[in-house]
Amino acid sequence: DAGITQSPRYKITETGRQVTLMCHQTWSHSYMFWYRQDLGHGLRLIYYSAAADITDKGEVPDGYVVSRSKTENFPLTLESATRSQTSVYFCASSPTFPGPEGYEQYFGPGTRLTVT
Amino acid sequence: AQTVTQSQPEMSVQEAETVTLSCTYDTSENNYYLFWYKQPPSRQMILVIRQEAYKQQNATENRFSVNFQKAAKSFSLKISDSQLGDTAMYFCAFMKHKNDYKLSFGAGTTVTVRA
Numbered sequence: 465d466a467g468i469t470q471s472p473r474y475k476i477t478e479t480g481r482q483v484t485l486m487c488h489q490t491w492s493h494s495y496m497f498w499y500r501q502d503l504g505h506g507l508r509l510i511y512y513s514a515a516a517d518i519t520d521k522g523e524v525p526d527g528y529v530v531s532r533s534k535t536e537n538f539p540l541t542l543e544s545a546t547r548s549q550t551s552v553y554f555c556a557s558s559p560t561f562p563g564p565e566g567y568e569q570y571f572g573p574g575t576r577l578t579v580t
Numbered sequence: 581a582q583t584v585t586q587s588q589p590e591m592s593v594q595e596a597e598t599v600t601l602s603c604t605y606d607t608s609e610n611n612y613y614l615f616w617y618k619q620p621p622s623r624q625m626i627l628v629i630r631q632e633a634y635k636q637q638n639a640t641e642n643r644f645s646v647n648f649q650k651a652a653k654s655f656s657l658k659i660s661d662s663q664l665g666d667t668a669m670y671f672c673a674f675m676k677h678k679n680d681y682k683l684s685f686g687a688g689t690t691v692t693v694r695a
Contacts, residue, residue: 495681506584506671506685507625514681522682554625558681566632567613567675569683571625 467491470555470572477545478580485540485575487555495558496538497569498522498530500551507554513538545579552576584674586686593662594694600647601657601689603672610634613675614648614655615683620668628670631655662693 468489477483487496494515499507509522511530519530527549529541542549555572562568583606593599605614616628631639631648638646643663647656659666672686 497682499685504687506586506687507673507683508685509682512682523684552623556625562678566630567678567681568615568627568630569681574623 468555468557468570468572470553470575472575473573474576476578476580479546480544483542483545483577485542485553485555485577487538487540487572489536489538489555489557489570489572491557491559491570492535493557493570494535494560495569496532497556497558498528498538498540499554499556500524500549501554501574502551510540510553542577545577547579550577550579584672584684584686586672586689588689589687590690590692592692592694593659595662595664597662598658598660599662599691601659601670601672601691603655603657603686605653605655605672605674605684607653607674607676609676611677613678614646615673615675616644616646616655616657617671617673617685618666618668619671619688620665625671629657659691664693664695667691667693 471486497512498510513519513532553575556569558569585604612633614631618626618628629641643660645658669688671688673683
């Protein structure tokens with residue numbers, strides 16, 4: 465029962481390079497999300513997806529691209545990394561219908577990205 | 581985006597004591613959802629407790645309980661009998677209605693439990 469995984473866990477890249485963060489979930493959840501965590505801001509939504517081939521912008525989408533060709537994968541690409549994109553990135557998933565306890569998002573372990 | 585405010589950046593509590601974390605939010609919605617997530621040093625986000633706005637009864641989960649004041653748009657978390665394992669950052673989060681699914685988070689409160 466892998467749940468939701470992210471790779472890599474740590475990444476250092478240079479300004480201007482393209483980098484892709486991977487997210488994979490084994491629950492067949494419809495909804496998937498990408499957040500970034502920065503001190504003083506909590507978590508902010510970058511992009512989300514309601515199903516395969518359906519994606520939409522969140523609060524801070526500039527500089528990021530997502531795709532979702534398969535339900536279980538939701539990669540996040542920084543097309544030309546900038547220092548302001550240094551952050552911890554979290555992927556999360558959620559089923560369409562809540563469980564008996566109610567709505568919940570399930571989070572991956574996070575990726576710490578440093579742009580030098 | 582919805583505004584979620586956590587006004588206490590850091591709090592410290594003695595083991596076995598009680599600590600209360602505050603959260604306020606701004607919304608014009610009526611049937612929304614509120615959550616408290618815990619992030620220990622491992623960085624893993626863990627759901628602590630959730631509250632549905634249409635339910636007047638405050639949610640409880642073992643040592644964790646909330647005080648939900650809908651009119652005041654306030655959603656505080658009380659941790660009773662604090663344990664060393666409660667040391668973590670705590671985030672308040674808001675979902676504006678059941679078909680929205682997106683979460684808006686507060687900035688977080690770091691809780692340190694002292695032995």
